[in-house]
Amino acid sequence: MVKVYTVTGCPYCEKVKRYLASKDVDFVAYDIEVDAAARDECKRLTGMDYAVPVTTIDGEHFVIDYDKAALDELLCL
Amino acid sequence: MKERIHKDIVIIGAGMAGLTAALYCGRMNLDTLVLENGLVGGQIANAVAIENFPGFVSVSGGELIATVQKQAESFGAVIDEFDEIERVTLKATPKIIETQEKIYEADAVIIATGMNRRKLPLPEEKKFSGRGVHYCELCDGHAYDGKIIAVAGGGNAAVDAANFLTKYATKLYLIHRSELRADDFSQRRMRANDKITVMLQTDIKALRGDKKLEAVEVFDKTTGETKTLAVDGIFVNIGVEPNTKLFRDELTLSASGRIIAGEDCRTEIDGVFAAGDVREKEIRQLTTAASDGTTAALLAEKFLAKLKG
Numbered sequence: 001m002v003k004v005y006t007v008t009g010c011p012y013c014e015k016v017k018r019y020l021a022s023k024d025v026d027f028v029a030y031d032i033e034v035d036a037a038a039r040d041e042c043k044r045l046t047g048m049d050y051a052v053p054v055t056t057i058d059g060e061h062f063v064i065d066y067d068k069a070a071l072d073e074l075l076c077l
Numbered sequence: 078m079k080e081r082i083h084k085d086i087v088i089i090g091a092g093m094a095g096l097t098a099a100l101y102c103g104r105m106n107l108d109t110l111v112l113e114n115g116l117v118g119g120q121i122a123n124a125v126a127i128e129n130f131p132g133f134v135s136v137s138g139g140e141l142i143a144t145v146q147k148q149a150e151s152f153g154a155v156i157d158e159f160d161e162i163e164r165v166t167l168k169a170t171p172k173i174i175e176t177q178e179k180i181y182e183a184d185a186v187i188i189a190t191g192m193n194r195r196k197l198p199l200p201e202e203k204k205f206s207g208r209g210v211h212y213c214e215l216c217d218g219h220a221y222d223g224k225i226i227a228v229a230g231g232g233n234a235a236v237d238a239a240n241f242l243t244k245y246a247t248k249l250y251l252i253h254r255s256e257l258r259a260d261d262f263s264q265r266r267m268r269a270n271d272k273i274t275v276m277l278q279t280d281i282k283a284l285r286g287d288k289k290l291e292a293v294e295v296f297d298k299t300t301g302e303t304k305t306l307a308v309d310g311i312f313v314n315i316g317v318e319p320n321t322k323l324f325r326d327e328l329t330l331s332a333s334g335r336i337i338a339g340e341d342c343r344t345e346i347d348g349v350f351a352a353g354d355v356r357e358k359e360i361r362q363l364t365t366a367a368s369d370g371t372t373a374a375l376l377a378e379k380f381l382a383k384l385k386g
Contacts, residue, residue, distance in 0.1 A: 010216040011122040011139060019159055033219045049289075050220025051207060064207065068159065 002027035002075065005042040005054040013053040015066045020055075023077050027055075079180045084110045086377055087174050087183035089165075090320075091156055092119025093363050094353025095189035096145045097370030098377075103152025105378045110181065111149070111156040112174065118142030119191040120317065120354075121363060123213050124234075125241040128262070130363050139215075167327045167349050184384055185348040185377045188324060188336060189370065192317035192354045197229060201284040209290020209310045214238045221245045221310050227252055227293055229281055230314035236263040238314050243272040250306055252276045252295060284311070319355050331357040342373040348380050 006013035030038035056062040063070040091113035102109040116122040124138030166173040171182040211217040228239040231253030283294040319334045336351035338344045352369035
C-alpha cells in the first residue's frame with residue numbers, strides 16, 4: 001500500500017495526492033499534524049522532523065515533495 | 078512518438094492570470110488547454126490569507142484558486158498540472174508547445190508563468206534546505222510548534238508569513254536587509270504581535286548548524302554589530318524572479334527578466350500574449366493578474382477570429 005504523509009493546507013501534499021489519483025494509484029494519506037504515530041513513522045523514514053509530503057510504498061524507500069520523476073520511479077509508473 | 082494535438086489556445090501557467098484567461102476562453106467556446114509545471118494557483122497557492130481581492134473579506138490562496146479553477150473548468154477549459162513543458166516554438170504557425178508526453182499545436186498562446194520564490198543566496202542554503210530552511214509556511218510551519226524561528230524578507234508575503242507562523246512559534250525574528258515594503262495593515266498587525274522581533278537593515282550572513290539549522294548569523298548595518306541568533310528554522314520570503322526561461326530565445330525580456338508587452342498584453346509575436354506578473358509592468362497584484370488574464374483572453378479571441386476569417 002502506498003502511504004502519503006501530509007499536513008492540512010499543504011499545496012504540494014494536495015498535488016501529490018492528485019497525481020497519484022490521476023495515475024489510479026491506491027494510497028492512504030496521513031495527516032502528521034494530528035496523527036502522532038504517522039508523524040513518528042514519517043520521522044523514522046526520512047530522518048527529518050517535518051518533511052511533507054512524503055510518499056512511500058515499502059516503508060523504506062521514499063520521495064519527499066512533489067517530484068514527478070522520482071514518484072514515477074518509486075511507484076514504477 | 079508523441080501524440081500531436083491541436084488547440085485553439087494554450088495558456089502556459091495556472092496562477093490567477095492564467096486561470097482567469099482560461100475562464101474567459103472557456104466561456105468564449107475556445108478549445109482551451111492550461112499547462113502548469115508547478116502548483117495550480119502559482120504564488121498564491123501558499124498564501125495564508127488574501128484580504129485585498131474584491132469580493133472576499135479574507136480567503137486563503139488555496140480556497141480562492143480552487144474556486145477560480147472550478148469556474149474555468151466549468152466552462153470547458155482543461156488544466157493539466159502534471160505534464161511538464163520541455164520547449165516552445167512561438168514564432169511557428171501554429172505555435173508548438175512540446176511537453177514530456179505530447180506535442181500541442183496552438184493558434185494562440187497566453188504566457189502566464191508568473192514568478193518563482195527566490196532562494197536564500199548563501200552557500201549553506203542547499204545543506205539546510207528542508208532541514209531548517211523553508212519556503213512554504215503552510216507545508217512546514219507545523220514542525221515549529223513551541224520553537225524559535227526566523228522569517229527573511231520585508232514584503233507582504235514575509236510579514237504575513239511571520240504573522241501566521243506565530244501560531245506555532247514561541248518567538249520569531251523578522252529579518253530584512255532594508256525597510257519594510259509590506260502594506261500598513263500587515264505591518265500594524267505584526268507590530269502588535271509580541272512574539273515577533275523586527276530586525277531591519279540587517280543582512281543574513283550565514284547559516285549555522287550540524288545536521289540541521291541551529292542559528293543564523295546576522296549583521297546589523299546600522300550598528301555594525303554581528304549577532305548569532307539561535308533559531309530552529311527560517312522561512313524565506315525574499316522576493317521572486319520571473320519564470321521566463323522557456324521563452325528567452327524568442328521573446329525580448331526586460332532587464333529584470335520579464336516579458337515585454339503592453340497593457341494589451343500583446344508581445345512582439347502575433348498571437349502570443351503575456352499576462353500577470355511575468356509581464357513587465359509597474360504594478361503586480363492579484364487583481365492586476367486577473368485583469369491581464371481577462372485582457373489577454375479577449376484579445377486572443379479577436380486574434381483567432383481574424384485568423385479563421
